[in-house]
Amino acid sequence: MTTPARFLCSDAARLRGDPIAGTAPYGSAWILIEYRAGWPPNGFAGIALDPGVKARVSAAARAMRARILLIRRHGRSRSDERPLWAVLRYDAGSAHTQKWGTWGDDRDLVEIVAAMDTPGEQGHPSVILVCTHGLRDTCCALRGRPVAGALSDVWPQLVWECTHVGGDRFAANVAVVPDGVYYGNLDALSAVTVVEEHLSDHIHPNHLRGYTDLTPPQQAALSAVLHHAGPSRRHDYVIEETVRDDDRWRVRVTGRLAGLSTFQVEIHARRARMHQLTCRALSPSSAVYYDVTSLHAG
Missing domain, CATH: 3.10.450 (Nuclear Transport Factor 2; Chain: A,)
Incomplete structure (x- = not known):
C-alpha cells in the first residue's frame, strides 16, 4: 500500500499560485521575548509564566495593538547570558525606536509594560525575524529553519527565530522590524538576497508580502x-x-x-x-x- 504524501500548506499554496502581495498583518509595535524552552502552539499565551505578569504584558500589548513574539537564536542555547526582551515601534517618519532589556525572573518582564510608555531609542539596527514555529505549522519549521540558518551565518547579531507571524502557507516568512516589512516564499538563497537588499534600503517586490502600516x-x-x-x-x-x-x-x-x-x-x-x-x-x-x-x- 502506498503511503499518502504528507500535506504541506506551503507546497499547496505554491501549486495554486496563491498571491503574496497584500498579505502582511497590520502592526506598528512588536514585543519580543527570548524564550529558550519549547514554544507551545499558541506562543506567549501558552508558556509557563507568572499569571499576573502574563496578564499585565498581554493587556499592555492589546492596548497598543502590539504583537508578542517569542524569539531565540538559531542553533544557540545562550545559556550563559540572560535572555532578552524588546519593545519595537514603527514610525511613519522612519524614526523607528527600540527598547531592550534582560530578564531572569518572570517579574522582570513587567519592565515591558513600562517600556511601552516610554519613547524608546533610535539608531538600533533592524531586527530580522524568521518564523520557525513548528508546533504552530509544519511548514514554518521545514522552510523557516534553513532560512534562519542562512541568515544567521551572515547577520548573527540581527537574526532571530520567532513564533507565528501569520501566513503559514507563505513559509519561509521573514519579518523585518520595526521597519514593518514582511517577506514570504523564501528559501535560504533568496532570503539572503532579500535581506541584503532590505538592509541597503532597497526593497524588491518579488517576495514582498507588504508593509504592516x-x-x-x-x-x-x-x-x-x-x-x-x-x-x-x-x-x-x-x-x-x-x-x-x-x-x-x-x-x-x-x-x-x-x-x-x-x-x-x-x-x-x-x-x-x-x-x-x-x-x-x-x-x-x-x-x-x-x-x-x-x-x-x-
Whole structure:
C-alpha cells in the first residue's frame, strides 16, 4: 500500500499560485521575548509564566495593538547570558525606536509594560525575524529553519527565530522590524538576497508580502507600483488616497522624491475557493486576495 504524501500548506499554496502581495498583518509595535524552552502552539499565551505578569504584558500589548513574539537564536542555547526582551515601534517618519532589556525572573518582564510608555531609542539596527514555529505549522519549521540558518551565518547579531507571524502557507516568512516589512516564499538563497537588499534600503517586490502600516489593498497597490517602476526605499512612496467601492479600491500611490511618479491603481478583492490553508487546519477555509486590474501614472 502506498503511503499518502504528507500535506504541506506551503507546497499547496505554491501549486495554486496563491498571491503574496497584500498579505502582511497590520502592526506598528512588536514585543519580543527570548524564550529558550519549547514554544507551545499558541506562543506567549501558552508558556509557563507568572499569571499576573502574563496578564499585565498581554493587556499592555492589546492596548497598543502590539504583537508578542517569542524569539531565540538559531542553533544557540545562550545559556550563559540572560535572555532578552524588546519593545519595537514603527514610525511613519522612519524614526523607528527600540527598547531592550534582560530578564531572569518572570517579574522582570513587567519592565515591558513600562517600556511601552516610554519613547524608546533610535539608531538600533533592524531586527530580522524568521518564523520557525513548528508546533504552530509544519511548514514554518521545514522552510523557516534553513532560512534562519542562512541568515544567521551572515547577520548573527540581527537574526532571530520567532513564533507565528501569520501566513503559514507563505513559509519561509521573514519579518523585518520595526521597519514593518514582511517577506514570504523564501528559501535560504533568496532570503539572503532579500535581506541584503532590505538592509541597503532597497526593497524588491518579488517576495514582498507588504508593509504592516498599510491595509491589504494598499499593500497590493504598492507592490504593483514596485513591479512597474522598480525597487524603492521603504519610505519613497506614500498612499495619498484610498477609495472603496464595494469589492473594488482605487489607490493613489505617490512618490515622495523628485523623479518618482504618482500612480493610480485599481484593486479588485476576490474570495478564493475553499482550501486547507495551513498544515494543521481542521477544515477548509477561504482567503481574500487583491488583484490589480489597472495601473497608470498620473
